[in-house]
Amino acid sequence: MNHVRILIWAFFFCILSGCRKEEPLSGSPPESAHRTVLVYLGVDNNFRGEAEKKIRQLKDAWHKDIDGNLLVYADAGEEPVLVHIYHSPQRGNVADTIESYLPENSASPAVFSRVLHTVKDYRPASSYGLAVLSHGTGWLPANMSAPSVSLKSIIVDTATDDPDNYMELAAFAEAIPFKLDFIIFDACWMGSVEVGYELKDKAEYIVASPAEVLEPGFAYSSMMQHLFRPQPDLKAVARDFYEYYDRQNDLFRSATVSVVKTSELDALVPVVREITGGINLLPEDLDAIQTFGYGKQKIYFDLGDYLQKVAPEKQEIIQAALDQCVLYKACTPSYYSAGTGRLNAIRAFSGLSVYIPQETYIEANRAYGALKWSNVLLKY
Numbered sequence: 001m002n003h004v005r006i007l008i009w010a011f012f013f014c015i016l017s018g019c020r021k022e023e024p025l026s027g028s029p030p031e032s033a034h035r036t037v038l039v040y041l042g043v044d045n046n047f048r049g050e051a052e053k054k055i056r057q058l059k060d061a062w063h064k065d066i067d068g069n070l071l072v073y074a075d076a077g078e079e080p081v082l083v084h085i086y087h088s089p090q091r092g093n094v095a096d097t098i099e100s101y102l103p104e105n106s107a108s109p110a111v112f113s114r115v116l117h118t119v120k121d122y123r124p125a126s127s128y129g130l131a132v133l134s135h136g137t138g139w140l141p142a143n144m145s146a147p148s149v150s151l152k153s154i155i156v157d158t159a160t161d162d163p164d165n166y167m168e169l170a171a172f173a174e175a176i177p178f179k180l181d182f183i184i185f186d187a188c189w190m191g192s193v194e195v196g197y198e199l200k201d202k203a204e205y206i207v208a209s210p211a212e213v214l215e216p217g218f219a220y221s222s223m224m225q226h227l228f229r230p231q232p233d234l235k236a237v238a239r240d241f242y243e244y245y246d247r248q249n250d251l252f253r254s255a256t257v258s259v260v261k262t263s264e265l266d267a268l269v270p271v272v273r274e275i276t277g278g279i280n281l282l283p284e285d286l287d288a289i290q291t292f293g294y295g296k297q298k299i300y301f302d303l304g305d306y307l308q309k310v311a312p313e314k315q316e317i318i319q320a321a322l323d324q325c326v327l328y329k330a331c332t333p334s335y336y337s338a339g340t341g342r343l344n345a346i347r348a349f350s351g352l353s354v355y356i357p358q359e360t361y362i363e364a365n366r367a368y369g370a371l372k373w374s375n376v377l378l379k380y
């Protein structure tokens with residue numbers, strides 16, 4: 001273990017919190033509050049520098065009148081920590097480290113679930129929310145044969161000795177021990193119908209991007225004022241994200257985002273099943289559908305564009321079903337792909353991506369067949 005790095009990490013949190021703990025986890029549980037939000041920083045990868053930035057942004061933006069609890073799990077090095085951000089009449093806004101851990105794999109479902117349990121026990125509330133910052137590839141399986149990209153679903157820990165240094169979508173869903181009001185994915189390609197349907201019994205709403213997410217990601221400096229309203233304003237969270245990138249220039253003007261009500265995804269099932277049942281698209285057909293992939297890969301297709309290309313006569317039915325579950329969507333004129341290093345025009349945007357099985361991607365087809373979305377279409 002690198003003791004110098006541990007001291008540096010500890011010193012950083014001493015600056016934020018004064019090296020004081022508000023109360024030990026073993027103490028009596030506090031009274032329930034309106035809402036508890038966990039920000040899960042799975043950044044023990046090339047995002048390590050983001051932990052300090054995000055915690056400081058959240059701390060500086062906190063307000064004494066906010067009714068709720070904000071906790072941050074950060075794995076950005078040797079010693080993962082759980083931090084409580086709140087306002088103290090004596091000390092102002094503080095970020096207290098209430099728990100620290102030995103080096104661990106933050107992409108482990110067991111670690112992820114333990115953190116959620118700890119947060120609920122430490123700050124019980126009538127409502128819970130989650131924001132996740134890490135790498136993401138939506139529902140795609142790990143180690144899929146795809147040129148120039150490592151596909152590892154959601155949360156990646158490159159510093160662990162554990163060979164399972166990623167968390168796939170099904171494991172992520174299973175690890176969530178209680179129903180969440182919302183999940184915000186500050187990660188690439190999580191805005192798919194497959195992700196939403198896999199998590200519909202775990203979260204009421206999902207905020208995510210169907211395409212790549214450029215740094216610095218979501219607006220942490222304004223996020224909490226939206227999330228701790230009596231009814232969380234997820235549209236405002238998504239809007240802040242979109243408007244930041246829409247003000248940028250050149251390659252940095254790139255963003256796609258949507259707010260999805262997961263319980264309404266069932267309304268899409270009969271529409272998609274009727275339109276796509278028995279349809280075998282040729283490669284030239286796929287080329288005409290809007291994608292948000294990595295480079296030239298045809299993996300993340302726009303759901304609305306796909307359905308309307310196949311059945312243009314049912315455009316009103318398609319749009320009505322999408323409007324029922326996609327409460328907000330926004331995109332810049334183009335999206336950036338790290339695979340090509342350039343912008344790609346967005347001709348159509350429904351707020352959700354979808355996979356279309358192809359002979360090219362054998363592993364993806366196999367993983368797709370195991371998803372709840374795929375199975376409900378087949379069983380409908």
